Amino acid sequence: MKTMTCKQLGGPCDQTHSGDDANVIIKAQDTHLREAVKNGDSSHEDAFKAMKGRWKNPFAGMGWYNQVKKDFADLPENN
Numbered sequence: 001m002k003t004m005t006c007k008q009l010g011g012p013c014d015q016t017h018s019g020d021d022a023n024v025i026i027k028a029q030d031t032h033l034r035e036a037v038k039n040g041d042s043s044h045e046d047a048f049k050a051m052k053g054r055w056k057n058p059f060a061g062m063g064w065y066n067q068v069k070k071d072f073a074d075l076p077e078n079n
């Protein structure tokens, strides 16, 4: 199990996401961004737009995705 923060994923806050796989954490961050924006949190709007842009343009989003996977791989296990 590893933990990454919203900030490490390009967002503005210190909310943490834990998982055994980078994909789990990426998914949790997507949900977190969507919820934050839905709740009127304007500080998450830029990160939310960037996330939507990645879905629309998977090729350009790949760089971000690979970086997150690399960051995740470099993290220590925290159980």
Ligand SMILES: [Zn+2]
Pocket (backbone or CB within 6 Å): 006, 007, 011, 012, 013, 014, 015, 032, 036, 044
């Ligand atoms: Zn956040």
